[in-house]
Amino acid sequence: MDLASLKTQNITEEQRFMLQLDDATAFIDYKVGKSGAIYLIHTEVPEEMEGQGVGHKLVRESLAMIEKDELKIIPLCPFVRSFIKNNLSDYTHLLAEGAKL
Template identity: 50%
Template sequence: MKPEFQALPLVDNSGSHRFELTVNHATAFMEYGDRDGALALFHTEVPAQLEGQGVGTAIVEKVLAEVERRQRLLIPLCPFVTSYLKRNPEWQRLVAPAYQRWFQG
């Protein structure tokens, strides 16, 4: 994650079932929900004015750290999260067992 995003807080907007990261007055978010005892990550969205700046990576990394802090497993249903996990296999330890096969081979 770029240093300029490290100090920005990840907000759990539980009423809307999404994690939010606000950068320069624009908010990126990741929608989530509980499924089979794990945290399912459904969709990540970065506003157009923030695209290409590393904001998507920052929110994914912050959410993964939060999932780990909560001692939860995750179900990566969002293609952006799945892509990140394939590039960063050290985070695959958080993936629920039934979904581990997506990252094998």
């Protein structure tokens, strides 16, 4: 698997950011709130892909898409919250008003 060549996709109909890995899929489920903020609910990486940077790539690319669309986030998923805490200076501006880490 060449992780660098893979790109995260936003599947809006499913409200899911998705990274297709061979015959497995990593994803972040989300919901769009009434204010337009994106609630990042759940991240899942296939067990066989854990520890290879797949989750970090998925979160990083998902946040880049959200930023490009000038949206704000409310990270409910513990993995996403942890990623943002570890990279706080890069992502603080994406947090919706009142969002907690």
